[in-house]
Amino acid sequence: MPRPDKIEAVKEIVADLKATDVYFFVDYRGLTFAESAELRARLTKADATLKVVKNTLAKIAAADAGVEGLTELLQGPTAIAYCHGDPVGVAKVIQDFIKEKKKAAIRGGSLQSTLLGSSEIEHLATLPSREQLIAQLVGLIASPLTGLVDVLNGPIRNLLVVLGQVQEKQAAAA
DSSP states (O other), X not given: OOOHHHHHHHHHHHHHHHHOXXXXXXXXXXXXXXXXXXXXXXXXXXXXXXXXXOHHHHHHHHHHHTOOSOTTTOOSSEEXXXXXXXXXXXXXXXXXXXXXXXXXXXXXXXXXXXXXXXXXXXXXXXXXXXXXXXXXXXXXXXHHHHXXXXXXXHXXXXXXXXXXXXXXXXXXXX
């Protein structure tokens, strides 16, 4: 008979898995308590939460939540970073932390029901943030419009230059 605290832990993991469709699995071996608290704080700023889970309970919770393929990611000490905002930003925070501390490792994750390996998450971390992508898109849309405005203003500008020259000639002749 399962203990009530374990049943509650499984329910909490199920709720977390259902609350978001983006999460990353981190092997937190070697991290001190202060370092794990620092990682949690950084992830909180990136709109994510980090929770250490027991693998057996996480496997049960994944089955209950209808999430498949997580068993190979749940090996050894595991923490799950649940992303509630921009997945690229969260992946960058985790990757930067791992590079800085030279401890821990990212095992993989799930991005909208697609399982990702550690190399794919490293690639995800190199992408521009959502805000940067939007700015680039706006720039791409605005560039042709700016060119069109310049083309449409050209004849009017030329007409004004010619009228200005005619006015100068008439002023000089008078």
